[in-house]
Every structure is written in C-alpha cells, then in structure tokens.
Amino acid sequence: AMDGAPPPPSPAGVSAYVAVSQLLGLTLLATTGAWLGRYRGGVGWHSPLQFNAHPLCMVLAMVFLQGDALLVYRVFRHEAKRSTKALHALLHGLALLIALVGIIAVFESHRAKGIPDMYSLHSWCGMATFVLYLLQWLLGCGFFLFPGASFSLRGWYKPQHIFFGITLFILSITSCLLGITEMLLFKISDSYSHFVPEGILANTLGVLLVAFGLVVGYVLTREEWKRPPLAEELALSMDFKTLTEGESPGGGS
Secondary structure, three states, X not given: OOOOOOOOOOOOOHHHHHHHHHHHHHHHHHHHHHHHHHHOOOOOOXXXXXXXXXHHHHHHHHHHHHHHHHHHHHHOOOOOHHHHHHHHHHHHHHXXXXXXXHHHHHHHHHHHHOOOOOOOHHHHHHHHHHHHHHHHHHXXXXXXXXXXXXXXXXXXXXXXXXXXXXXXXXXXXXXXXHHHHHHXXXXXXXXXXXXXXXXXXXXXXXXXXXXXXXXXXXXXHXXXXXXXXXXXXXXXXXXXXXXXXXXXXXXXX
C-alpha cells in the first residue's frame, strides 16, 4: 500500500494450486525427457536424433512456459504492474524462441529423411497455433507494453487478449496430444495396442499435459484470484485515460 502498510495476503488456495501446477509442469518435462531418452535415443542436432528436439521444445515452450506466463498475474499480485507485464511478455517471448527451435528441428529432420511436411492434422494445428501465438504476442506488446494505444483501445482489446491467450494455451496442449498420438502410431504401431512400456509412458505424458492445463485454467478462471489493481496503478490509469482520451476524437466520457 502507498502508506507503507503490508500488502494483503493472497487469497486462500491460490498458492497451493500454483505449486501443484509447477509440480505437474516439471513432471511432464521430466516425462518427456524420459520418453525421448529411454525409447527414442535422446536428442541431437544435425543427426538422426534431431527430430526429438521438436517434442521436447514444444512441451517446454508451448505448454510449460506459456502456462507460467499466464500465471504471472496470479503469482505476482503485489508487485508493480509494469514489472509483472514485462515478465509476462518475456516468458511468452522465450516460449516463442524455443518453439521456433522445435519447428526448425522438425523441418530439417524431415528434409534430411525425405519426409513430406505439413500434411497431418497435428502439423496444421501446431503451425496455426504457433503463428497465432506470435501474432498474439506482437499485439500484446503493441497494446500494453509500449506506449501509443489509447485507453479506450486498450480497454477494447484486453478481453480479446485474455480470451485468445487461454484459447491458444488450450490449442497448444491439443496439438501436443495430437503429436504424441501421431508419433506413437508412426514408431510403435504394431505393439502400441499391447500396452508396451513406451506407449504407457507416452500416454502418461498426455494425461500430465491435460492435468497441467486444467490446473492452470482453474487458477486463471477463479474471479477472486485475479490480481487487484494497486492504488497507484488506478491513479496512473486515470491520468493515462485523461491524457489519451483528451487528445483523441470523441474521447469524452
């Protein structure tokens, strides 16, 4: 608070759910690594193992890091809004870079092995999700991180940004589930139906992905767990509204 009083405590339960989400996230990363290391030979670059960088990068970037970026506003409830906003954008930007490495890995691997690109449902959904995620990040930076957008324009875009943020997170998990199924059918189609260990481990990874998404989604949709605006942020917001709307046509209240 501005008078030096300690900030109010976080709502009951939010810390526990965030902790569970992180435990699930780290477990799904470990499970991905175990699957690729134990059954797919590990990860390499410019080698027959280059493809394996794709699932590892996409799970890390488009699920774990994206989920954590969405949780930033629930975790850092009492820090300055601009710092929280910058961390939100930074995590999304890092996820984009790692996902791009994963996309490069699969295209180079396909080219080296003579495998056609972009014919499967997984590839269509995955590429569409990545392109939309990049667009969402660029628009978010343009509207909220850098000056220029008016108060009314930000107010109009914010609900769209929130909706598409959650939608892209769901699409990312869906694309990963499609990719796991596709990889299992390509690699162990003859034995998959016999409950072989690789199939069970990969299915477990899919369950972990869904669980992580559900926990993150629950935290995001609990209305009472949303980050409350600080008193100084409300004052700055009104100043910004007065400045931008006063200079825009028809900007009166």
